Amino acid sequence: MTSYRELGLVNTKDLFKKAVSGGYAIPAYNFNNMEQMQAIIQACVETKSPVILQVSAGARKYANQNILRNMARGAVEYAHELGYDIPIVLHLDHGDTFEICKDCIETGFSSVMIDGSHLPYEENVALTKRVCEFAHSQKDYVTVEGELGVLAGVEDEVSSEHSSYTEPSEVVDFVSKTKVDSLAISIGTSHGRTKFKPEQCTKDANGILIPPPLRFDILEEIEKQIPGFPIVLHGSSSVPVEYVQMIEKFGGRLADSVGIPEDQLRKAAKSAVCKINIDSDGRLAMTAIIRKVLSEQPEEFDPRKLIGPARDELKKLYAYKNQNVLGSANQA
Numbered sequence: 604m605t606s607y608r609e610l611g612l613v614n615t616k617d618l619f620k621k622a623v624s625g626g627y628a629i630p631a632y633n634f635n636n637m638e639q640m641q642a643i644i645q646a647c648v649e650t651k652s653p654v655i656l657q658v659s660a661g662a663r664k665y666a667n668q669n670i671l672r673n674m675a676r677g678a679v680e681y682a683h684e685l686g687y688d689i690p691i692v693l694h695l696d697h698g699d700t701f702e703i704c705k706d707c708i709e710t711g712f713s714s715v716m717i718d719g720s721h722l723p724y725e726e727n728v729a730l731t732k733r734v735c736e737f738a739h740s741q742k743d744y745v746t747v748e749g750e751l752g753v754l755a756g757v758e759d760e761v762s763s764e765h766s767s768y769t770e771p772s773e774v775v776d777f778v779s780k781t782k783v784d785s786l787a788i789s790i791g792t793s794h795g796r797t798k799f800k801p802e803q804c805t806k807d808a809n810g811i812l813i814p815p816p817l818r819f820d821i822l823e824e825i826e827k828q829i830p831g832f833p834i835v836l837h838g839s840s841s842v843p844v845e846y847v848q849m850i851e852k853f854g855g856r857l858a859d860s861v862g863i864p865e866d867q868l869r870k871a872a873k874s875a876v877c878k879i880n881i882d883s884d885g886r887l888a889m890t891a892i893i894r895k896v897l898s899e900q901p902e903e904f905d906p907r908k909l910i911g912p913a914r915d916e917l918k919k920l921y922a923y924k925n926q927n928v929l930g931s932a933n934q935a
């Protein structure tokens with residue numbers, strides 16, 4: 604048994620309260636290796652932003668959860684060494700069983716998501732309630748994120764062919780029955796780098812795909828039902844055209860890439876949306892730089908010379924997100 608407090612981590616309770624009233628969102632960046640963790644911490648220390656380090660099922664399989672947990676402890680010490688103690692959350696992304704959530708809670712995660720969104724409604728309620736009861740009864744309160752509505756797209760082991768928007772009439776019942784601390788909703792965001800099919804989009808003068816807007820009407824309806832309750836957006840990468848073009852210039856193939864425009868995320872962050880998940884953009888940034896280095900310096904074979912510049916780019920991207928998209932800069 605390890606409590607997250609022993610690792611120097613915090614849960615999301617206070618962070619979300621401040622984010623909702625302050626009109627910004629906390630970044631939730633996925634990590635599965637050292638360079639990503641370093642880039643996230645460098646960016647968040649530099650911009651004085653709180654941060655949620657997010658671990659998916661795929662990351663646990665790839666990197667081992669004990670290693671990741673100790674990297675989160677290292678992240679706390681690293682931030683301190685860089686000169687500013689930002690609040691750091693270690694969060695399980697898309698836990699799909701009670702056992703996985705329990706396992707993470709008992710080994711030092713300060714927050715977990717139980718994703719029962721694919722289940723029939725009453726089963727989702729029962730599963731989420733069970734995880735909340737366990738998480739909340741720990742010596743150090745662990746926060747729980749639930750989900751209502753299904754996102755489209757594929758990322759790690761989470762995938763769905765069809766999306767369904769969150770039903771605003773269900774949220775009061777779900778939140779009060781489960782006692783969940785935050786709620787992920789579906790209003791048009793989507794996992795992965797191809798968030799919409801080309802036929803769902805329009806094109807601008809340069810042939811760049813423009814996606815349909817997020818359903819802010821549903822978000823507003825949900826906020827009316829549960830005023831001030833912390834809302835989470837998954838699948839909120841913007842899939843920057845510059846990275847896609849750089850990847851393709853240096854030999855990659857990423858047809859039909861399209862993300863969520865930054866101005867829509869900025870607008871969402873000003874509402875009760877207080878956690879925004881970003882993963883694909885970081886993958887694109889690192890891949891773009893690694894491809895560029897491999898192509899321009901064919902004699903290079905030191906992995907640090909490939910991943911190091913990718914880490915620098917990732918840091919730049921996340922600092923930009925904190926400052927210009929999420930509004931979390933200077934909130935730590």
Ligand SMILES: [Zn+2]
Pocket residue numbers: 697761794837838880
């Ligand atoms: Zn997700």
